[in-house]
Amino acid sequence: MNTIFSRLGISRRPWAATGAYGAVVVVCIATTFAAASDLLDLRYDLNAASEILTRLQGHKVGSGIAANADSVHGGSPLLEGKTVTVAGADLLRHVSVAVSKVGGNILSSQVDLQGMLAKNGFIGVILNLEVDQPALQLLLYDLEAGMPFLFVDQLVVQAPMVASGQRRMRVTLAVSGQWEGGR
Numbered sequence: 001m002n003t004i005f006s007r008l009g010i011s012r013r014p015w016a017a018t019g020a021y022g023a024v025v026v027v028c029i030a031t032t033f034a035a036a037s038d039l040l041d042l043r044y045d046l047n048a049a050s051e052i053l054t055r056l057q058g059h060k061v062g063s064g065i066a067a068n069a070d071s072v073h074g075g076s077p078l079l080e081g082k083t084v085t086v087a088g089a090d091l092l093r094h095v096s097v098a099v100s101k102v103g104g105n106i107l108s109s110q111v112d113l114q115g116m117l118a119k120n121g122f123i124g125v126i127l128n129l130e131v132d133q134p135a136l137q138l139l140l141y142d143l144e145a146g147m148p149f150l151f152v153d154q155l156v157v158q159a160p161m162v163a164s165g166q167r168r169m170r171v172t173l174a175v176s177g178q179w180e181g182g183r
Helices: 003-006 014-056 066-072 084-101 131-143
Strands: 105-112 122-131 150-158 167-180
Touching: 003 084, 084 105, 084 122, 084 131, 084 150, 084 167, 122 131, 131 150
Parallel strands: none
Antiparallel strands: 105 122, 122 167, 150 167
């Protein structure tokens, strides 16, 4: 061991030993702060995930932004209706209201009660609509952020034809939601 120190010149230079010791202490302190920072980030992520889980389960969250969001988008997370047909009409109504709120125009609609996810209690609706480009983002947010929980399964957007003077985009939108009677 003495040979290692003599090769490094530490045995003849005590200031080098002091500097090496100080560097090791600084590295240990930096590692401790990095680990503590990672733990705080993980705790924040855990709290956020717990809050989302609580909201998904339908429980009230204490206070703050999440509670305000629930009061704005109140209601059941599942589609309501005594029969699957009524639930499909409820889904179509939710989507139609969202389209009209952003100034869109529904060209055609089709309720899909027999889709691939129907056995899991999901009901779908397919819409062809016209909407302005900035309003499309608002529409998608309104559908996915509100209650009941709705999922955009398909989105096909056709840009407006400038030559024909058309200013609105044509959109094909497939939206689904889970029916409470389908559980």
